[in-house]
Amino acid sequence: MPLNRRTRSIRDALLATAFACAILPGLAAAQAQPPAVARPLEPVAEPIKKGRVGAQEGNAEAGGMQEPEAQPDGIVPSGGVELYQRMGARLPPAPAEKPATGPADxxxxxxxxxxxxxxxxxxxxxxxxxxxxxxxxxxxxxxxxxxxxxxxxxxxxxxxxxxxxxxxxxxxxxxxxxxxxxxxxxxxxxxxxxxxxxxxxGNSSAQFNWAQILVSDNPGEKGLKLALPFYEKAAAQGLADAQYAVAQLYVAVKDAPAEKKTQAREWMERAAMAGFDTAQLDMGLWLVNGVGGPRDYEKGFDWLRIAAHRGNVVAQNKLAHLYINALGTRPNPVEAAKWYVLSRRAGLQDPALEDFYLGINDDQQRQAIDAANKFRRG
Known part of the structure; x- marks a missing residue:
């Protein structure tokens, strides 16, 4: 049965906050080179709490970001996406259809x-x-x-x-x-x-939620290992949230088999293609920073741009950095300032981008503000 809107939002927030404390700190060590674009721990992120899995009522808002070198890597809760928002996105192949047995219902x-x-x-x-x-x-x-x-x-x-x-x-x-x-x-x-x-x-939503419960009730790597088989089963059935979880775990779990580590990007990409904005953000960061494979600035820029246009505040912030540093795109101070203005209005403070913004001329600032206003109206 499909989850209701509020349940999906809480489920997405649970996944993000669980990884904030248990998974993402291990990603920095997994990178062979220093990150080109860092994703520090969001200050309001909190550990996964018992009793929150699958609640019928609730809400979750995307969090903010700080200066790239201020804190270790972390996760930002996502409000998730609705089905209508995923329509039009290039979807991954659907799982093989099971043959019908028995009389029709x-x-x-x-x-x-x-x-x-x-x-x-x-x-x-x-x-x-x-x-x-x-x-x-x-x-x-x-x-x-x-x-x-x-x-x-x-x-x-x-x-x-x-x-x-x-x-x-x-x-x-x-x-x-x-x-x-x-x-x-x-x-x-x-x-x-x-x-x-x-x-x-075999219920995919239950598999994902049971994995969340295992992570909550078993802190540390023990819980991640217990949860992984259920995340994998839900991911194989096409659940984008589980695909995102599998990708993160394949990279973060120290003794995960080598063949699974090589599949991490594939699972992250499938979740991103399904329209999961947090996966789109992380897919872009993985490509830019060389997590789970070689760096690819152009593809990383493309994914961050998609997430930014969908309203992901962290992606908007990181896209500004890419425009400034000409990573995957040509340098464009007005575009960089536009995305910074949008993320700043959403409450995301970034001293480095603030210094950049104050350093451009008045005409460029006006153009950036106009572009940001048009984006919001659109």
Whole structure:
């Protein structure tokens, strides 16, 4: 079942903050040469917290950046991206489609076609007889108000019934409810159990969330190693957040097999191509700094530019540095100042860029401000 908007945002923030403390410090050592563009630890980043995985309500905002040499490398939380934002992006190959077995699910077919009243009638009849998949479908429709007035309490009941009968999607959704304590008593132990079972049953979102729980409950490299197999399984199913996690872990885990380390960039690129803005930012930085492979300033510039145009504040900041230092592009003081103005307005302070901005002439400053205003209006 798809995650709701707020759950996706919290999930993205969890991934970013988890790596802020556990993973990214190891990237500096993985680089054979000094970084051309550093990504210091964002001052408001915090360790991953227990009980935050998969919460139903919440929000996350992209953080800021400091001067390149001020602090060790770190991660900046991302608000994630919605499906409509990923449309039009060049996507990685889809996982191989599993052959259909058994009879067609008429209720789910009606649901996919938007025939919600029909779907609910068909699914409810089966759900009352103990069909776990139908119970999950009924719960989903009741939770969203499809074909019936929204009823979160009834939806929670049906998610619980589906979870008890082992439906992977039902177990995942019920685990989220147990974790958040909404419409059912908070029970972390039971939530973890259902999340683990859903992950082991092949639900990609549960695999990612169970990996997050393992990282949270097992600090240090132990948790990363326990989580990696579940990140890998979710990544193989096309989950961009998991692809990003796999890429980071392949580089950061000291004794990861050499063949996996060589695949790190591939996974990062797949997450970037799916429209995950944090992956686009890191793909650009990896290429510029030579992480996980040789340096490629032009491709690195391209990825940072994509992330900057999508509104990633850190990418906007780093793009200014590339324009100043002519890395992957020709030097352009007005473009550099434009991107700095945009990132500064978002609250990202950078003394080096401030010195550069004050050093250009008044006409260039006016052009940069005009360009920044046009970008914001666009």
């Amino acid at each position: 008429e209720a789910y077919g009606a649901y996919q076609r938007g025939l919600y009243v029909t779907a609910l009638d068909l699914a409810l009849a089966r759900a009352q007889k103990g069909d776990a998949a139908a119970q999950t479908l009924v719960a989903e429709m009741m939770m969203k108000g499809f074909g019936i007035k929204r009823d979160a309490e009834a939806a929670t009941f049906w998610y619980g019934q589906a979870a008890e009968r082992g439906d992977p999607a039902g177990m995942f959704q019920y685990a989220l409810l147990l974790m958040s304590g909404r419409h059912v008593a908070h029970d972390k132990a039971k939530a973890d159990e259902y999340m683990r079972k859903a992950a082991e049953a």
